[in-house]
Amino acid sequence: xxxxxxxxxxxxxxxxxxxxxxxxxxxxxxxxxxxxxxxxxxxxxxxxxxxxxxxxxxxxxxxxxxxxxxxxxxxxxxxxxxxxxxxxxxxxxxxxxxxxxxxxxxxxxxxxxxxxxxxxxxxxxxxxxxxxxxxxxxxxxxxxxxxxxxxxxxxxxxxxxxxxxxxxxxxxxxxxxxxxxxxxxxxxxxxxxxxxxxxxxxxxxxxxxxxxxxxxxxxxxxxxxxxxxxxxxxxxxxxxxxxxxxxxxxxxxxxxxxxxxxxxxxxxxxxxxxxxxxxxxxxxxxxxxxxxxxxxxxxxxxxxxxxxxxxxxxxxxxxxxxxxxxxxxxxxxxxxxxxxxxxxxxxxxxxxxxxxxxxxxxxxxxxxxxxxxxxxxxxxxxxxxxxxxxxxxxxxxxxxxxxxxxxxxxxxxxxxxxx
Amino acid sequence: xxxxxxxxxxxxxxxxxxxxxxxxxxxxxxxxxxxxxxxxxxxxxxxxxxxxxxxxxxxxxxxxxxxxxxxxxxxxxxxxxxxxxxxxxxxxxxxxxxxxxxxxxxxxxxxxxxxxxxxxxx
Numbered sequence: 001x002x003x004x005x006x007x008x009x010x011x012x013x014x015x016x017x018x019x020x021x022x023x024x025x026x027x028x029x030x031x032x033x034x035x036x037x038x039x040x041x042x043x044x045x046x047x048x049x050x051x052x053x054x055x056x057x058x059x060x061x062x063x064x065x066x067x068x069x070x071x072x073x074x075x076x077x078x079x080x081x082x083x084x085x086x087x088x089x090x091x092x093x094x095x096x097x098x099x100x101x102x103x104x105x106x107x108x109x110x111x112x113x114x115x116x117x118x119x120x121x122x123x124x125x126x127x128x129x130x131x132x133x134x135x136x137x138x139x140x141x142x143x144x145x146x147x148x149x150x151x152x153x154x155x156x157x158x159x160x161x162x163x164x165x166x167x168x169x170x171x172x173x174x175x176x177x178x179x180x181x182x183x184x185x186x187x188x189x190x191x192x193x194x195x196x197x198x199x200x201x202x203x204x205x206x207x208x209x210x211x212x213x214x215x216x217x218x219x220x221x222x223x224x225x226x227x228x229x230x231x232x233x234x235x236x237x238x239x240x241x242x243x244x245x246x247x248x249x250x251x252x253x254x255x256x257x258x259x260x261x262x263x264x265x266x267x268x269x270x271x272x273x274x275x276x277x278x279x280x281x282x283x284x285x286x287x288x289x290x291x292x293x294x295x296x297x298x299x300x301x302x303x304x305x306x307x308x309x310x311x312x313x314x315x316x317x318x319x320x321x322x323x324x325x326x327x328x329x330x331x332x333x334x335x336x337x338x339x340x341x342x343x344x345x346x347x348x349x350x351x352x353x354x355x356x357x358x359x360x361x362x363x364x365x366x367x368x369x370x371x372x373x374x375x376x377x378x379x380x381x382x383x384x385x386x387x388x389x390x391x392x393x394x395x396x397x398x399x400x401x402x403x404x405x406x407x408x409x410x411x412x413x414x415x416x417x418x419x
Numbered sequence: 420x421x422x423x424x425x426x427x428x429x430x431x432x433x434x435x436x437x438x439x440x441x442x443x444x445x446x447x448x449x450x451x452x453x454x455x456x457x458x459x460x461x462x463x464x465x466x467x468x469x470x471x472x473x474x475x476x477x478x479x480x481x482x483x484x485x486x487x488x489x490x491x492x493x494x495x496x497x498x499x500x501x502x503x504x505x506x507x508x509x510x511x512x513x514x515x516x517x518x519x520x521x522x523x524x525x526x527x528x529x530x531x532x533x534x535x536x537x538x539x540x541x
Contacts, residue, residue, distance in 0.1 A: 013513065196429075388433055
């Protein structure tokens with residue numbers, strides 16, 4: 001295995017594939033780009049997301065996950081981009097070295113002129129929630145159950161309770177029902193779902209599955225296998241109310257309680273992190289605090305639409321190619337993007353003012369109906385945008401024209417208020 | 420009025436609460452929508468709700484045990500149990516390619532079940 005590369009892409013999911021293709025289209029020779037993927041195949045988590053609804057923005061049609069992935073895989077495999085599957089990256093250094101291992105090549109130390117981080121995210125587990133009780137078999141994350149049912153051909157159980165009403169939990173409620181299981185209940189801690197309304201209607205209501213808001217699982221029962229769970233209503237501080245405890249017999253508990261960007265490699269490389277996104281701090285080109293290292297997709301912040309992942313990866317891929325070809329150094333002046341009231345995070349976190357307009361992505365803190373988004377530099381309002389609704393479940397995008405960014409010193413603030 | 424049903428519109432994130440009713444002369448009225456797409460959605464959900472069905476079926480001799488499949492178009496919601504029955508009985512032989520017809524005219528509908536991924540021969 002060659003040591004020197006122009007671009008090393010870590011992760012062969014939707015972000016990694018789109019980033020590698022963008023590098024090539026921008027002029028990096030294909031044979032100088034390598035994708036390192038730990039799974040047996042390319043495509044990442046899309047391969048197990050067999051439901052449809054992907055690609056509406058990018059392709060104007062509703063594809064299934066594998067179909068969406070295949071469009072990118074075909075383009076990569078028709079090119080001379082090098083793909084190494086079954087290959088685990090162990091370490092990335094701030095000198096742009098990548099330590100990886102596989103059964104064919106053994107331990108490798110690769111060196112890249114640019115590195116693109118596209119490792120995706122993983123699910124929060126029971127350990128992250130600290131649910132009391134015994135530790136029987138039958139507690140799965142929703143994504144793990146999804147892989148078992150859709151790709152490996154195993155059913156995780158027969159009588160199922162789902163904690164969390166994120167989209168993966170809702171999709172799995174329908175999937176398991178269609179495969180003959182009884183999904184008894186979906187519990188959601190919050191008074192609203194973070195999942196799409198369409199999934200609430202088509203996955204739960206179509207199949208008569210009850211959804212209980214402001215409810216959580218307070219205990220798991222069973223010795224070798226789950227025998228039941230105790231659920232409870234929570235109060236305004238999200239604390240369980242003892243008088244509402246209710247025992248539900250079941251053999252399986254699925255957890256759909258959030259995703260975390262997978263950034264052990266990023267942190268070990270000494271890259272500056274954002275505690276809000278749990279991803280790297282980046283500029284509008286998705287360049288991290290370490291020069292020549294870029295990040296995109298769910299490893300940077302958890303997206304709701306894969307279309308946005310692909311588009312962000314394209315931004316990162318183009319920037320990585322430009323970095324190599326123009327030997328661009330980080331500019332002196334940067335504008336930091338802060339979140340004001342009603343905003344939980346923004347990407348990018350800093351902007352290098354230039355000739356191009358800058359897209360800022362953000363999530364709101366709570367539901368605003370209607371909503372007004374404002375970008376300010378000190379007392380000066382740079383931009384205002386009104387929308388009929390903004391919710392935490394839907395990432396918002398706002399474009400800041402390049403001329404607005406001239407003569408800005410220091411900081412801009414993005415805020416959202418109701419009305 | 421003959422019948423009335425309520426839906427939450429899923430066309431966009433606003434989630435308008437729709438009330439759809441049918442008068443004795445057959446005329447269908449959608450209320451609560453704030454756009455044209457919402458009116459169409461309410462009408463479709465009332466008359467004949469359509470769904471895309473996705474699943475996985477067994478593959479003989481493939482490098483993977485299952486191939487993911489979908490109905491090419493949507494099918495009537497009432498037909499879903501029949502579609503699922505047909506999928507349960509289904510087994511295909513590798514190799515399979517994206518777009519291969521797995522079950523033509525599934526459950527007597529005019530839509531085919533097609534593969535959504537490639538499975539190579541082992």
